[in-house]
Amino acid sequence: MSTAPLSIALISETFPPEINGVANTLGRLAQGLRARGHRLQLVRPRQDSEQNRPSSEQLLLTRGWPVPGYPGLQWGQAARHKLLRHWRLRRPDVVYIATEGPLGLSALRAARRLRIPVVSGFHTNFQLYTRHYGFGLLARALTGYLRWFHNRCRMTLVPSLSQQQELQRRGFERLELLARGVDAQLFHPIKRSAELRQGWGLEDDDIAVLHVGRLAAEKNLGLLVASFRALQAAHPRRRLQLILVGDGPARASLQQQLPDARFCGLQRGEALAAHYASGDLFLFPSLSETFGNVVLEAQASGLGVVAFDQAAAAQHIRHGHSGVLAGAGDEQGFIAAAQWLLADRENLRRARLNARQHAAQQGWDAIVERFEQLLRSALLPAANGLPGGAGILLKRE
Structure with a gap:
């Protein structure tokens, strides 16, 4: 050729x-x-x-x-x-x-x-x-x-x-x-910011539950709310903070449903990378993606990702190893997967490490x-x- x-x-x-x-x-x-x-x-x-x-x-x-x-x-x-x-x-x-x-x-x-x-x-x-x-x-x-x-x-x-x-x-x-x-040099665990986490009200051992994406109906954000509430109920003694990065027509409704969540708006470049790396757990409930670039960005940033078994997640997450998956549309399975990641500190630590190692090669x-x-x-x-x-x-x- x-x-x-x-x-x-x-x-x-x-x-x-x-x-x-x-x-x-x-x-x-x-x-x-x-x-x-x-x-x-x-x-x-x-x-x-x-x-x-x-x-x-x-x-x-x-x-x-x-x-x-x-x-x-x-x-x-x-x-x-x-x-x-x-x-x-x-x-x-x-x-x-x-x-x-x-x-x-x-x-x-x-x-x-x-x-x-x-x-x-x-x-x-x-x-x-x-x-x-x-x-x-x-x-x-x-x-x-x-x-x-x-x-x-x-x-x-x-x-x-x-x-x-x-x-x-x-x-x-x-x-x-x-x-x-994915740009694995931009999206990197080294971008983790203690100052940003302190601004979210979190200490080192607290959990930042992150979502990055457009805040719109097609992103299945009702499941994001339900999943976070289930995690809070399962871990009443742990400090969990939901962080949403992005904007869209559903923002006002979500702010009413999640008055304690942090809405960070649109972020770009190094600021976006710092928001990713300063999180711990990444929830991605969308069922409408052709791919879902944010999955790879979250993995490259060293986050434990919870997603449905389709698109980018199906290709790049090995269930229980570099993240967790639920069957497409299985909302209870999605919530259970998120709970499994937080049930044992080793589950999340291992998923985060393996996610970074995989994404660094993509x-x-x-x-x-x-x-x-x-x-x-x-x-x-x-x-x-x-x-x-x-x-x-x-x-x-």
């Missing part, structure tokens, strides 16, 4: 410095591709801080509209004609589409019109979110659209085996695994290399005949 630098167009409705798992992943992939000598054109909506920023050869900006219920995130405006004009002048070798909104759809249509190979990524389970926002009847239609969208691409990259199996069951084709990595370099290989494979003659290929007759979009 050729090793010549590629010209890659990456299309996404979210990108750093926005804070979410998709933006984090794409930022890492883009940084890694550029470090390997590839030419990257990023196509995304303008963010709030750059309304007057002009587009350039490396950055093509579009208009965006706020996503209801998701402050700070946007749908990108369709830009088919703009993309056709730009790509006719500077044709990319391959297009990677990370989001399936209007901008992603217009990129798919423009690339197919120009017979440029398209690779897509399945980053977010939007079809699962609908039930949490009063649109449950749209779930089937949205799944159908997502299947149609991704099946018109050369391949779709998914972050976990459980996600791959679920999508295959629903008729998605040509799925390839692209896992996620760097981004191998993930970026795999991503590059998959993008190159979309250019191979053997791929002709697949949707988006250069050797097939395409109807006009």
Whole structure:
């Protein structure tokens, strides 16, 4: 396979410095591709801080509209004609589409019109979110659209085996695994802060129960509340403090339910790393993740993680060794798993040590290399005949 630098167009409705798992992943992939000598054109909506920023050869900006219920995130405006004009002048070798909104759809249509190979990524389970926002009847239609969208691409990259199996069951084709990595130097137990813990009202032997993520309905936060209450009841003589890092529409409700919890808001970089490392136990009750980057970040920070046996947790937690798992949707099993970690100090100590050792080996370099290989494979003659290929007759979009 050729090793010549590629010209890659990456299309996404979210990108750093926005804070979410998709933006984090794409930022890492883009940084890694550029470090390997590839030419990257990023196509995304303008963010709030750059309304007057002009587009350039490396950055093509579009208009965006706020996503209801998701402050700070946007749908990108369709830009088919703009993309056709730009790509006719500077044709990319391959297009990677990370989001399936209007901008992603217009990129798919423009690339197919120009017979440029398209690779897509399945980053977010939007079809699962609908039930949490009063649109449950749209779930089937949205799944159908997502299947149609991704099946018109050369391949779709998914972050976990459980996600791959679920999508295959629903008729998605040509799925390839692209896992996620973690910056194990940033997220490290050495970042533990006695000062931060004192601010939380904790001494060395007290337990900081941490949750990091968006505070929203799809994150199954009712179980977070129930789990913490169960831990408090099981350990009435131990000092337990719930620490929530992140923000979202459920924050006000959670503050009413958890008046003694510490709400730390959004954290970035070193501050986020210090919050992770200053915790002890990490509760991750979400059932809507395609991966769940926070699981690896918590492990790298040396926390004992409690999660459901799916996505990142299924790949990176060995039950009873480097964390604890519950069967998907088994809420009583989740609570029991958390209680087991705190039942014996050795259980938590061992899980934390083993979690760090495992996560320290999950760097981004191998993930970026795999991503590059998959993008190159979309250019191979053997791929002709697949949707988006250069050797097939395409109807006009």
